[in-house]
Amino acid sequence: QVQLVESGGGLVQPGGSLRLSCAASGGTFSSYAMGWFRQAPGKEREFVAAINWSGGSRKYADSVKDRFIISRDNAKNTVYLRMNSLKPEDTAVYYCAARILVMSDYVGEYDSWGQGTQVTVSS
Numbered sequence: 001q002v003q004l005v006e007s008g009g010g011l012v013q014p015g016g017s018l019r020l021s022c023a024a025s026g027g028t029f030s031s032y033a034m035g036w037f038r039q040a041p042g043k044e045r046e047f048v049a050a051i052n053w054s055g056g057s058r059k060y061a062d063s064v065k066d067r068f069i070i071s072r073d074n075a076k077n078t079v080y081l082r083m084n085s086l087k088p089e090d091t092a093v094y095y096c097a098a099r100i101l102v103m104s105d106y107v108g109e110y111d112s113w114g115q116g117t118q119v120t121v122s123s
Contacts, residue, residue, distance in 0.1 A: 001112045002027030002098050009094060009117030012086055016121070020081040022096030022114055029077040030054070033103035035110055036070060036081045038092035038119075045095070049081060050103035059105060064090075086121045093118050 008020040022034070035050040049060045049070040058070055069082040079096060094117050097110035104110070 002032060004096050004098060004112055004114035006096050006114040006117040009119045011120045013123050014087060014121055016086050017084045018119060020094055020117060022079045024077045030074040031100060032098040033101055034072060034079040035097045035103065036094060037097060037107060038094045040092040045107050047105040050105060052103045053101050059103060088121045091119060091121050
C-alpha cells in the first residue's frame with residue numbers, strides 16, 4: 001500500500017488561499033487515483049475532490065467547485081489541492097487518499113489515507 005503525508009494546512013482569513021500537498025511513497029504513484037476529503041468536528045468525512053491516475057479527469061464537490069483545484073505531479077509523487085476564496089465553513093481536517101486507477105467520491109472506496117492536515121478559516 002502507498003503511504004501518504006499531507007502538508008500545507010494552517011490558519012487563513014476568509015477569502016484567502018492555501019495549497020495543500022500530499023506526498024506519496026511505497027507504491028507506483030501513477031497507478032493511483034487520488035482524492036481529497038475533509039472532516040469538520042462532529043461531522044462525517046466528506047468528499048472534496050478527486051483526480052484520476054493521469055490527471056486527465058477531475059471531479060469536485062459542489063461546495064468547492066470553482067474555488068478549489070486538484071492537480072498532481074507524477075514525477076514528484078505528489079497531489080495538490082489549491083484552495084481559493086476560503087470560507088469559514090471550509091474549516092476541517094483535510095485528508096488525502098489513494099485507490100487504484102479509478103477516482104471515486106466515496107470514502108469507503110479508498111485504500112490508503114494520510115494523517116490529515118488542519119485548515120482553519122477565521123478572522
